[in-house]
Amino acid sequence: MNTGSPEDRRFEVLRAIVADYVNTQEPVGSKALVDRHNLGVSSATVRNDMAVLEEDGYITQPHTSAGRVPTDKGYRVFVDRLSEVKPLSTAERRAIQAFLDGAMDLDDVLRRSVRLLAQLTRQVAVVQYPTLTRSSVRHIEVVPITAARLMLVTITDTGRVEQRMVDLGDVISPDDVARVRSVLNSTLVGRRLADASARVAELPEAAPTELRDIMIRVCTALIESLVEFPEERLLLGGTANLTRNVADFPNSLRNVLEALEEQVVVLKLLQAAHDQSTITVRIGEENEAEEMRSTSVVSIGYGSSAGTVLGGMGVVGPTRMDYPGTMAAVRAVAAYVGDILAGR
Missing domain, CATH: 1.10.10.10 (Winged helix-like DNA-binding domain superfamily/Winged helix DNA-binding domain)
Structure with a gap:
């Protein structure tokens, strides 16, 4: 000593x-x-x-x-004096990479991350979908379904895909489909979703007369699509892990489990995760939601290599948790998810 x-x-x-x-x-x-x-x-x-x-x-x-x-005060001093988060072993890092590299799309990446975090920490894992305000339009696809019906597919830079059907009330030629596609992409690609919806509203006015009715219908559907993206979706995994040690939650396990079903409560837990370089640890009484005051929450932001935080992820468990190990797992999984979404 x-x-x-x-x-x-x-x-x-x-x-x-x-x-x-x-x-x-x-x-x-x-x-x-x-x-x-x-x-x-x-x-x-x-x-x-x-x-x-x-x-x-x-x-x-x-x-x-x-x-x-x-x-709680003792755990706080312990966490604050961890000189650095211990790195995961090479084998653990390889296992994380292999598991996440097999993901097909955004949904799959996030589902796998939640499962992985829950397994690594043996706690409840939470991942927030990339938030709407930080997403930009990557591509708009316009697909003819019938001569008078189109499917609009909005793809964001964070990998979200939203589909809408548009009944045109009139027949549209392949050339006009191409024109609509071209106008939408030249106007919207690269724009943040909120800005994109404002631009879409202006498009029918600028459309040639013969395309105006079609553009009104297409743009109406597109605005709904842009505005109604599921803004705050969450994935939870490993809830059953909390029931392994009921003694950690005297008289409060049921309240914790019920609180975890409330999306607003869980989003608040991740609110502090607005930084990719800093792990936030909230211990017991430091949690705003009363039902969560027998738990600790370890969270971090994940995002692109450019430093844009797309969402938060973390772990919820009893205050009696392996803080160094949990912090290392959360940081490592967040870094890999950021790399995958950045397209590396």
Whole structure:
């Protein structure tokens, strides 16, 4: 153990208590700490340190036990003093890459990420679809279904695909289909969706007379498509993991499970994930939603190599979690998802 200040020594004691409690789920006594950890001091000193840590609110004594458990405040100090997130092993990184590389499209990438995060951390994984406000139009395809019916396919730079049927009320020639396609793409490609919908509204006015009725119908459907994109879709995985350790949620597991079904609650958990380089850890009482105050949330933003954050992803679990391992898994999966969506 380090021979630094009493504060440093007490932090080592706190770190040992966190490690043991996460591993064993049992309150930790001073004798166990001295036996299991090379603390380099007497058990009397460890007892004194534990008394100070308890007085300062970093550990507490469950009334049924002689041992101590970390408090939210204790976990917070532990997390804040992690000098760096431990990297995953080469084998773990290869496994993540192999699993995600097989994905077919955006939905598949995000489904796989949720499954993977839940498996790696044995907690509940949450991934937010790329948000509408940050998406741009990559391509608009216009497909004739019949002589008087078109399908519009909007594809965004984040891989979302939205389809709309348009009944034209009149027959359209292949040449006119090509003209409509050309006008839509030349006007919209590269524009953010909100800006694109404003541009679409102007197109019928500028259309040649013979195409005006068709453009009105096409543009009406397209505006609906652009405006009504599922703005905040979420994927959850591994909810059953929470039920493995019911003792971590005294009287509150049901509330947590019900809260996880509320999209708004889960989105709030990911609100802090607006940065690809910073992992946010919210512990217990730090969570805004009352139902989630027996949990910790580890989250990060994922996105393109240019630094645009497309959405958030993270893990929800008990406050008694392996923070270093969870943080490493969340960071690694987010980085791979960002790379895949950037088209690398």
